[in-house]
């Protein structure tokens with residue numbers, strides 16, 4: 078892992094002192110709330126429905142076991158014993174006292190973490206995919222450039238008050254697992270003919286109330302120009318992005334307004350003037366940062382392990398977990414393991430997707446030390462990953478994970494739901510998204526059925542801000558307020574990754590209690606039309622949304638299926 | 654202007670007296686400021702019309718020239734006069750509106766403006782460091798806030814990774830200079 082040097086340390090330490098002073102000035106009344114808001118936001122502090130929420134950055138999703146223990150300690154000491162992992166490789170603490178924030182930031186800074194720019198109209202946490210550096214289908218390791226970008230964007234004085242928030246992701250795998258195309262800038266890293274590092278720069282993506290996938294503005298950008306090119310994009314955006322309406326302030330609106338060609342021309346014009354400036358990266362710097370991501374001391378192992386093979390044959394539950402929750406590793410004899418934060422709810426226990434209790438954090442940290450190289454990753458889907466596990470240790474690890482309820486074999490399946498915190502926490506919410514997630518997880522808790530259905534993504538947002546990425550779920554659920562009543566709109570056909578697409582609304586929205594029934598009918602339709610092992614998204618692509626809509630709105634047969642689905646139809650509501 | 658902080662060779666201080674005045678030409682036209690001050694700052698819209706006249710007059714009387722840019726003005730419009738303008742004021746209608754940071758960068762780094770670059774409007778203690786990085790050299794602190802107090806905003810820790818007007822090399826180049834071992838790696842392919 079990248080280790081802070083004296084500059085990095087000095088910066089986060091000074092930032093804690095600065096914010097301590099700002100909090101004191103706020104508490105004394107010297108700073109008005111209006112003046113304090115952007116300052117606290119740039120330090121990750123939101124005011125939610127019931128309390129302050131602190132969002133801590135986990136740059137490119139990488140944590141050491143020591144850091145994870147620190148997060149556990151914060152959850153235990155300053156929150157209600159748990160934390161919430163978000164879709165952008167951050168962790169959120171929901172019950173925070175303003176007075177204690179400086180102390181929390183101090184704990185973070187001491188372990189080389191921070192909450193800087195996790196919120197506010199600035200460049201946010203730089204994300205990548207959870208398997209960076211270890212995935213078998215990876216072309217190049219994106220982490221050094223992600224760290225270089227993290228540093229460059231931190232307190233970059235020209236770009237702290239942009240028109241709106243700015244999200245950058247970088248990835249380099251065959252299947253993009255970082256939702257690149259939903260970002261303000263998506264960077265795809267790939268090798269050129271001579272193996273040199275090149276970047277495809279895509280600009281203008283974002284979800285929210287106007288979902289748009291970004292578009293390519295530059296192909297084959299040599300890595301040395303990464304920072305100058307991003308600088309050029311940000312400068313054009315800072316000058317020309319709209320500021321009169323916050324719903325039209327994201328860069329996606331500017332790119333659409335100008336057209337991607339005209340926008341790209343503006344950027345190139347700007348870039349020509351700075352491409353050879355001191356901002357150009359050096360090999361020396363790349364190597365300095367890349368040292369932090371050196372290949373760990375892998376053992377030389379056979380691709381097949383006899384014990385592992387024996388357990389696979391002997392224990393069906395284990396075999397199922399291996400099938401869904403492990404991923405191919407670059408190195409023979411190793412696997413990456415995904416820890417599901419989404420167990421089926423029970424009568425006395427139900428947790429939000431992405432929630433982890435302090436005790437679980439401590440245990441995961443111990444397991445990372447014991448079986449891995451002390452490293453943990455955070456996935457876009459709100460799960461954790463242990464990146465380097467020997468196959469021969471998988472069985473013991475699995476047993477340990479079962480005992481701490483992090484071994485639900487549902488990664489990539491229907492109940493691996495992405496959901497935002499919704500109305501239970503968020504003050505912007507129109508609806509409560511978590512009860513809907515829970516109802517779905519409850520209804521579909523039969524593992525055999527889930528495995529038969531295969532890969533399918535279901536994403537839920539509690540309002541149009543789309544924090545739950547509902548637009549890019551195969552099935553998307555969006556909570557909407559209709560005259561004070563909660564309704565849920567369903568979209569079909571969204572996807573992330575190489576074949577990203579935005580889902581389309583299937584029709585009038587539903588009441589919360591009907592959602593599980595709606596999902597069931599969608600699944601029945603899928604099963605009816607599915608060919609062999611086809612994933613949901615392919616069946617949908619092949620037959621179109623028609624049969625799905627029909628199954629939901631007409632019902633298969635009212636006499637055999639009495640459950641009446643209540644829809645809310647508003648005049649003029651989009652049907653497509 | 655009152656409540657002003659100025660930078661002189663890197664040191665910040667509250668200005669005792671400052672001759673500059675914003676001129677509302679709608680009323681006063683290009684006539685000398687109502688108070689009789691010769692140090693007038695004209696909005697760009699008026700400046701465009703009056704620049705030729707003003708430039709001539711300035712040559713004749715050595716009267717210093719100041720221009721005010723609003724956030725949506727293009728600094729490049731000032732290119733023809735950039736060497737003769739003594740002061741450019743950039744406006745922050747709200748401290749959340751960050752366009753002036755980029756205007757400042759363009760004026761300093763691209764157009765080579767060497768005169769005084771002043772932040773006016775919603776100018777507050779906690780943004781002064783970023784403004785200084787982007788090339789501002791004076792700060793007209795918002796009227797209801799004390800400039801003395803705002804000075805503290807410039808006194809604290811200040812390190813950035815990226816480059817800025819005040820700090821033209823990014824940290825990865827400064828680091829080498831600070832004696833870290835390693836080859837010196839010039840930009841360019």
Ligand code: HEM
Nearest residue numbers: 163164165259283284285286496497498503505542543544
């Ligand atoms: C509870 C406090 C939260 C608040 C107040 C909040 C607020 C917002 C708002 C206003 C937007 C829309 C931005 C826009 O359209 O410009 C947004 C987008 C987003 N948020 Fe949140 N959010 C919260 C929690 C979360 C959580 C828990 C996650 C992850 C699970 C998350 C991830 C995202 C993502 C991925 C987007 C979409 C970004 C895009 O439009 O490109 N947020 N959030």
Ligand code: SF4
Nearest residue numbers: 497503506539540544
């Ligand atoms: S989608 Fe809406 S309800 Fe959900 S977290 Fe975002 S802002 Fe809150």
